[in-house]
Amino acid sequence: xxxxxxxxxxxxxxxxxxxxxxxxxxxxxxxxxxxxxxxxxxxxxxxxxxxxxxxxxxxxxxxxxxxxxxxxxx
Numbered sequence: 323x324x325x326x327x328x329x330x331x332x333x334x335x336x337x338x339x340x341x342x343x344x345x346x347x348x349x350x351x352x353x354x355x356x357x358x359x360x361x362x363x364x365x366x367x368x369x370x371x372x373x374x375x376x377x378x379x380x381x382x383x384x385x386x387x388x389x390x391x392x393x394x395x396x
Contacts, residue, residue: 332379340372347372349391360391367396
């Protein structure tokens with residue numbers, strides 16, 4: 323198994339917080355206590371926004387300093 327294998331599967335989680343002005347927030351994946359970063363550019367919804375406690379699915383990607391949520395869908 324390579325280091326990147328398994329990171330392309332969809333993960334379910336809940337929005338911890340979302341700042342509309344900055345277009346960023348964090349998501350807590352189910353079964354984890356470590357939040358992952360999400361930005362407006364990675365949202366696949368017409369509204370371009372999220373709400374705290376909203377359930378979403380996403381793929382994990384390793385960013386420059388931490389894991390990030392990509393292809394985020396409500």
